[in-house]
Amino acid sequence: MPAHAEDVAHIGVTLRPGRAYAAVVHGDTVVPVEPVAPARADADGVIAAAVATATRVAGGADAVTVDIAPLLLDTLLRPDGGIPPVAVVRIVPRAATDPELARSPAEAVERAIARRFTVAGGHDLLGNELCPLDRSALASLCAELPGTGIRHVAVVAAGSQARPAHEREVADAILAAVPGARVSVASDYGGQGLVAREATVVLDCALTPLTERVLDRCERTLARLPGDVVLRVARGDGGYSTPSRIRVTPVVAFGATDALELCGAAHLAVLADCRVLLPREGRRLAGEVRHRLAVVRPAEPVGLGTELVVPTAVLTPEPEERPGGLPPRAADVPAIRPDADRYLLACVGAAISRPASWLDEVAFIESAAELDRVRRDAEERATAMVMANGAAPGTTHIAEISTVAVPYSPSGTIRVRVRVAGAPDVRLAGG
Amino acid sequence: MTAPAGYVGATASITADDVPALYEGAKFYSPAVGDAGRSSVSAWLAGLLERNGPVPLLRVESVAPDTPCVSVCVLGSGSAMADLPPAGDEFVAAVRQIERLQRVRFGAIYPLAAATISALVAVVTAAQLRVPLLDADGMGRTFALIHHTAMHLAGVSPTPLVAVGPTGESVLVEVPSGPRADRLLRGNVDTVGGWAALAAYPTDAGTLRRAALPGTVSRIANVGRLLLDRPDPDVLVTRLGAITGCRRVARGRITELEHLSRPSDVTIPAHPSSLVVEEIDGLTRQLRIELRSEIVAVFADGALIAGAPDLMCLLDVSRGALATLDSLEPGDLVDVLVTPADAVWYSPEGMEMVGLASHGIPLAHPRRR
Numbered sequence: 001m002p003a004h005a006e007d008v009a010h011i012g013v014t015l016r017p018g019r020a021y022a023a024v025v026h027g028d029t030v031v032p033v034e035p036v037a038p039a040r041a042d043a044d045g046v047i048a049a050a051v052a053t054a055t056r057v058a059g060g061a062d063a064v065t066v067d068i069a070p071l072l073l074d075t076l077l078r079p080d081g082g083i084p085p086v087a088v089v090r091i092v093p094r095a096a097t098d099p100e101l102a103r104s105p106a107e108a109v110e111r112a113i114a115r116r117f118t119v120a121g122g123h124d125l126l127g128n129e130l131c132p133l134d135r136s137a138l139a140s141l142c143a144e145l146p147g148t149g150i151r152h153v154a155v156v157a158a159g160s161q162a163r164p165a166h167e168r169e170v171a172d173a174i175l176a177a178v179p180g181a182r183v184s185v186a187s188d189y190g191g192q193g194l195v196a197r198e199a200t201v202v203l204d205c206a207l208t209p210l211t212e213r214v215l216d217r218c219e220r221t222l223a224r225l226p227g228d229v230v231l232r233v234a235r236g237d238g239g240y241s242t243p244s245r246i247r248v249t250p251v252v253a254f255g256a257t258d259a260l261e262l263c264g265a266a267h268l269a270v271l272a273d274c275r276v277l278l279p280r281e282g283r284r285l286a287g288e289v290r291h292r293l294a295v296v297r298p299a300e301p302v303g304l305g306t307e308l309v310v311p312t313a314v315l316t317p318e319p320e321e322r323p324g325g326l327p328p329r330a331a332d333v334p335a336i337r338p339d340a341d342r343y344l345l346a347c348v349g350a351a352i353s354r355p356a357s358w359l360d361e362v363a364f365i366e367s368a369a370e371l372d373r374v375r376r377d378a379e380e381r382a383t384a385m386v387m388a389n390g391a392a393p394g395t396t397h398i399a400e401i402s403t404v405a406v407p408y409s410p411s412g413t414i415r416v417r418v419r420v421a422g423a424p425d426v427r428l429a430g431g
Numbered sequence: 432m433t434a435p436a437g438y439v440g441a442t443a444s445i446t447a448d449d450v451p452a453l454y455e456g457a458k459f460y461s462p463a464v465g466d467a468g469r470s471s472v473s474a475w476l477a478g479l480l481e482r483n484g485p486v487p488l489l490r491v492e493s494v495a496p497d498t499p500c501v502s503v504c505v506l507g508s509g510s511a512m513a514d515l516p517p518a519g520d521e522f523v524a525a526v527r528q529i530e531r532l533q534r535v536r537f538g539a540i541y542p543l544a545a546a547t548i549s550a551l552v553a554v555v556t557a558a559q560l561r562v563p564l565l566d567a568d569g570m571g572r573t574f575a576l577i578h579h580t581a582m583h584l585a586g587v588s589p590t591p592l593v594a595v596g597p598t599g600e601s602v603l604v605e606v607p608s609g610p611r612a613d614r615l616l617r618g619n620v621d622t623v624g625g626w627a628a629l630a631a632y633p634t635d636a637g638t639l640r641r642a643a644l645p646g647t648v649s650r651i652a653n654v655g656r657l658l659l660d661r662p663d664p665d666v667l668v669t670r671l672g673a674i675t676g677c678r679r680v681a682r683g684r685i686t687e688l689e690h691l692s693r694p695s696d697v698t699i700p701a702h703p704s705s706l707v708v709e710e711i712d713g714l715t716r717q718l719r720i721e722l723r724s725e726i727v728a729v730f731a732d733g734a735l736i737a738g739a740p741d742l743m744c745l746l747d748v749s750r751g752a753l754a755t756l757d758s759l760e761p762g763d764l765v766d767v768l769v770t771p772a773d774a775v776w777y778s779p780e781g782m783e784m785v786g787l788a789s790h791g792i793p794l795a796h797p798r799r800r
Contacts, residue, residue: 093598093624098519100478105470124625125511130598158515158624193467193513275749288749290762295749297758299466306470316750319663332684332711332764362510371690402688402760404704407463407724408575409508410621411702414690415757 009058011050012350014067014257014343015043015214017074022050023347026058030268032344044221051225064222065232065240065350068214069256072207076108083206085114087150088198089141091121091157091166093131106305109199112206114150117141121166123159125362133166142177151178152208154201156186158194161361182208190361191298191309199306204251211250215243232390236312238263238294238349239356239421241389255301255312259294260349262287262313265338267352275335277318284318293399293421298360311358357385359418366412374416375403382418391422444485445554445564447477449652453551456655458753460546461573462744463724464509465755471516476551479558486554487563488648494565496637499535501526502569503556504543504629506594506616510757511625512548521595521628522556528593528601529633541565543580543631545647546573567643569632571773572742574785575724578609581775582632585642592631596623644773661751664766677770680729680736681718682748683710685763708765718767722756727790729767735794737769738787740776744768
């Protein structure tokens with residue numbers, strides 16, 4: 001018999017470069033996990049201690065949700081982080097003539113790039129071909145790439161969200177030239193902005209080896225422990241996904257910690273909707289929780305220097321105290337200043353996280369009926385994605401949907417964004 | 432000449448350090464498109480200013496009247512430009528094509544619209560050509576069509592004009608009538624990728640003294656610096672009010688986004704859509720905000736309280752930053768801000784061209800009642 005989600009504890013773990021932290025959540029009870037010497041404070045030791053704590057508190061846990069984002073960021077920002085060299089293939093009608101336009105504005109992203117190629121091709125936002133794919137340039141690329149020793153390749157084409165044909169043809173050719181290469185294509189992520197889409201697939205490639213090592217280690221640890229506790233991985237939007245999904249899309253786990261801290265703070269305050277003021281280096285950063293989900297956007301993660309197309313929590317510096325004489329700010333949700341340690345907030349947020357998915361794309365409509373069809377189609381695909389991320393059948397719901405007209409575009413061009421959440425599929429756990 | 436209200440001093444030159452303020456201020460005057468291309472465009476401009484040196488920003492009156500000048504802007508969609516960034520030579524190519532045609536050498540650049548990415552590409556072009564930028568523009572904000580300018584109202588022709596797409600393809604338009612030029616261009620812009628670098632309104636500085644809107648580039652830098660400070664939203668609105676005349680008409684949460692909510696005129700980009708905002712304090716009114724590529728009208732409980740050519744924008748209260756129209760979501764808490772446009776737009780000719788009636792809303796403007 002599958003266990004009921006409320007019968008068992010949930011474990012949240014945040015993995016930092018120096019040590020790991022964990023918390024066990026069982027209903028309203030939150031138990032921080034403190035490994036007692038000589039237990040180790042690394043991932044293995046903390047996960048083992050957390051499972052033991054869950055057994056003591058609630059008779060067992062169904063899952064461990066790990067936040068690997070701090071490790072990913074640390075690896076990316078350290079010059080000696082050990083990330084693999086990445087080749088980037090840009091598919092656009094013309095190569096950039098200005099050096100700044102030919103590179104990523106983010107140093108951390110550019111540092112990961114060992115080689116850049118431009119292949120003529122690409123489509124507009126609605127999928128109309130702007131330039132035929134330059135197969136001669138592609139052949140040259142495929143002849144050169146094997147000799148470079150590069151095995152991680154990021155491919156981004158203009159307009160591939162609408163028509164990925166050029167991107168796929170390039171990816172197929174690279175795989176034929178470099179068997180076993182890890183190729184990440186931008187059309188897998190949707191979103192807007194070539195530079196943001198390129199940075200997303202570069203990180204996807206660069207973070208693959210570390211992600212695999214960390215998840216392998218977590219799974220080995222859980223396999224050695226009693227019970228049948230499954231592993232989940234926190235996403236940048238504060239939801240979770242399965243390890244198998246994160247192995248092929250590691251960038252989705254990037255920047256998860258902020259969203260987890262927001263959700264953790266709201267959970268501890270027993271609030272579904274609130275504004276959270278998180279302490280950061282002597283000041284407060286503000287974020288929001290709506291319907292128990294962190295407010296997220298595709299944006300520039302703090303410290304990265306470029307936008308990504310995978311959504312992360314929106315944190316903004318909270319202004320200093322309001323000048324005297326101003327009445328209190330008009331607001332319709334409470335603002336909270338969590339006292340708990342930020343590591344505990346992240347662990348609680350991970351423990352209570354839910355499977356989630358996100359979709360962001362451009363479509364064209366000519367009537368209200370067509371708008372309905374586009375929305376339904378987007379909802380269905382986002383729902384399929386959340387099921388793949390571990391949601392139980394029948395539990396998914398549309399957490400957010402927005403369709404906005406794209407300004408200064410042909411009449412009928414819309415941007416569709418859908419966020420779907422679900423409940424954990426407890427049949428995946430032994431309880 | 433009398434300084435405009437809220438004048439806080441012009442900028443003598445634009446350096447790489449000014450780029451973030453220019454970007455934010457340009458967004459205030461046209462909050463249509465989000466930040467998908469922000470880091471790329473900012474890095475491009477900052478790199479140029481570091482390599483080529485600061486761009487002098489000159490009042491039109493300080494430039495010799497016979498100096499040939501030309502305006503530039505991004506024609507089309509900022510979203511398309513973010514997804515298909517410039518190769519980098521499009522704006523210079525457009526300017527050079529007009530120079531060859533007219534056998535002139537332009538001595539200064541000015542933005543067709545000192546707002547959105549168009550404000551930044553004018554600085555880019557001036558830096559690339561190593562000529563000064565004029566502290567003036569044709570719109571003082573953004574309007575949908577290229578003849579919606581103070582120059583057009585003053586009888587200056589937008590042509591000959593050249594549009595160069597990111598594909599490297601270009602279009603030269605020579606027509607006697609400004610509105611015809613826009614219609615001829617739109618189809619070409621879609622074909623070259625959804626946006627194009629436009630060079631238009633070639634004229635001289637003497638003509639621009641009477642035909643362009645002065646001080647609009649330094650104004651966006653001043654507004655941008657305020658926005659970058661990210662003070663408390665109430666403080667921000669007060670400070671913005673001091674230099675732009677803007678005021679907050681409501682604070683509320685977005686509850687609904689609707690499409691195709693009014694009859695569509697296909698000659699104007701972006702179809703009509705609407706936003707419903709529930710005011711959270713004060714009179715707890717229901718606001719209906721009518722959109723095109725910009726906000727064109729605001730109704731409160733059915734009564735028109737602001738409308739084009741007023742500049743209307745939304746401030747995301749939670750983030751203390753402007754909410755761009757391509758990334759609005761139900762649940763967002765926003766301040767609805769209304770700023771008077773430059774006076775020329777409230778003249779009978781200006782109202783006819785860009786007022787409420789041009790958006791299919793045949794109501795008297797609130798400022799005229």
